[in-house]
Amino acid sequence: MRAAFFDSYGDADVLRVGELPDPGPGPDDVVVRVRAAGVNPVDHKIRAGYLDGAFPSAFPVVPGWDVAGTVEAVGPAVTAFAVGDRVLGYVRKDHVQHGTTAELVRAAVRHLAPLPDGVGFEQAAALPLAGLTALQAVEAAGVQDRETALVHAAAGGVGHLAVQLARLRGARVLGTASEANHASLRDLGAEPVTYGDGLAERVRTVLGGAAVDASIDLVGGDALPASFAVTSDPGRVVSITDAATVLGGGGRYVFVRPDSAQLAHLARLVEDGSLRVHVRGTYPLERVAEAHRDVEAGHGAGKVVVTV
Structure with a gap:
C-alpha cells in the first residue's frame, strides 16, 4: 500500500510517501480502505517527537488517528461490520506506528462507527477526534x-x-x-x-x-x-x-477517548444537518507535508483533511 510515513522525528520535511506492507485484520479488527484522513495538531506534535513519552513510536510511523473509508476485510470475530460498509473512526492506539494517512489501516471495531450515506468522506474524516x-x-x-x-x-x-x-x-x-x-x-x-x-x-x-x-x-x-x-x-x-x-x-x-457510540451519534447529527463540520483545506496524500504545515501554522478556522 502507499502511505505517508516518517523514519525519524523532525519537521514536516521528514514525511515521505512510499510503499509499506498491507495490513491484515486481527480477530476483532477490520481493515479500512482509506478515502480521507483528518490531520490534527497532535499529529505534528507526534512527528516532532514531543509526545514520545506519552505515545511511544516504532519507526516507520504512519501518522493520523482520524479515518473515513470502506471496510476492505474483517476479522473472524467481527459481526458489526461487513466488507464494503462505509465507516469513520478515531483509530488511537497505545503506541504510534500504524496510522490512518495510508491507503489501508487496521482498526479495532471499538474505534469505528457506521458512516451514513449522506455524509461525505472528507467531512467524516474531519469529525472523529x-x-x-x-x-x-x-x-x-x-x-x-x-x-x-x-x-x-x-x-x-x-x-x-x-x-x-x-x-x-x-x-x-x-x-x-x-x-x-x-x-x-x-x-x-x-x-x-x-x-x-x-x-x-x-x-x-x-x-x-x-x-x-x-x-x-x-x-x-x-x-x-x-x-x-x-x-x-x-x-x-x-x-x-x-x-x-x-x-x-x-x-x-479531558483527554479524548475513542467511543463508537458517541461517534455514531455525531455522524447522525452531521447527516441530519444539526452539526456542521467545516473543512477548510484538503490535500492529496502526496502533499501530506503541506497538510501538516497548514495545521502546524495554527491559522484559519475548521479542519484539514488528506484525501487518499
Missing part, C-alpha cells in the same frame, strides 16, 4: 438548557463543534476568537468575544457582570485563568490542554 473532544468536553462541563457556556478557540477545529453541541443543548454560548472569525461564530449561534488581555472583563461586560455556568478551554495560556475568573463553579471549568492547572483549580481535564 475533534467531534469526540468537543462532545466529551461539553459533557464534562455539564452544559445544560438555559445556561451560559464559554468556549475558547471557538472557531477552531474542536471549538466550532463544541459551540454547536452546546447550542444543541439549549445553552447560550460565548466564543473567544480573533475578530476575523467573529462572523463565522455568529453564524454558528455563538456570541463572539475577542481573546487577549482583558478577556475576563469583556466576558463580564457581555453578561452584564454575571458569571458563566461552564467554561471549555481548548487553547491554554491565559484562557484557563480567565475561565476560572468568570465561571461561577470552578468544578465546571474544563480544559483539554493543561491538566495540572485545571485540576489544581478544581476543574476537569
Whole structure:
C-alpha cells in the first residue's frame, strides 16, 4: 500500500510517501480502505517527537488517528461490520506506528462507527477526534438548557463543534476568537468575544457582570485563568490542554477517548444537518507535508483533511 510515513522525528520535511506492507485484520479488527484522513495538531506534535513519552513510536510511523473509508476485510470475530460498509473512526492506539494517512489501516471495531450515506468522506474524516473532544468536553462541563457556556478557540477545529453541541443543548454560548472569525461564530449561534488581555472583563461586560455556568478551554495560556475568573463553579471549568492547572483549580481535564457510540451519534447529527463540520483545506496524500504545515501554522478556522 502507499502511505505517508516518517523514519525519524523532525519537521514536516521528514514525511515521505512510499510503499509499506498491507495490513491484515486481527480477530476483532477490520481493515479500512482509506478515502480521507483528518490531520490534527497532535499529529505534528507526534512527528516532532514531543509526545514520545506519552505515545511511544516504532519507526516507520504512519501518522493520523482520524479515518473515513470502506471496510476492505474483517476479522473472524467481527459481526458489526461487513466488507464494503462505509465507516469513520478515531483509530488511537497505545503506541504510534500504524496510522490512518495510508491507503489501508487496521482498526479495532471499538474505534469505528457506521458512516451514513449522506455524509461525505472528507467531512467524516474531519469529525472523529475533534467531534469526540468537543462532545466529551461539553459533557464534562455539564452544559445544560438555559445556561451560559464559554468556549475558547471557538472557531477552531474542536471549538466550532463544541459551540454547536452546546447550542444543541439549549445553552447560550460565548466564543473567544480573533475578530476575523467573529462572523463565522455568529453564524454558528455563538456570541463572539475577542481573546487577549482583558478577556475576563469583556466576558463580564457581555453578561452584564454575571458569571458563566461552564467554561471549555481548548487553547491554554491565559484562557484557563480567565475561565476560572468568570465561571461561577470552578468544578465546571474544563480544559483539554493543561491538566495540572485545571485540576489544581478544581476543574476537569479531558483527554479524548475513542467511543463508537458517541461517534455514531455525531455522524447522525452531521447527516441530519444539526452539526456542521467545516473543512477548510484538503490535500492529496502526496502533499501530506503541506497538510501538516497548514495545521502546524495554527491559522484559519475548521479542519484539514488528506484525501487518499
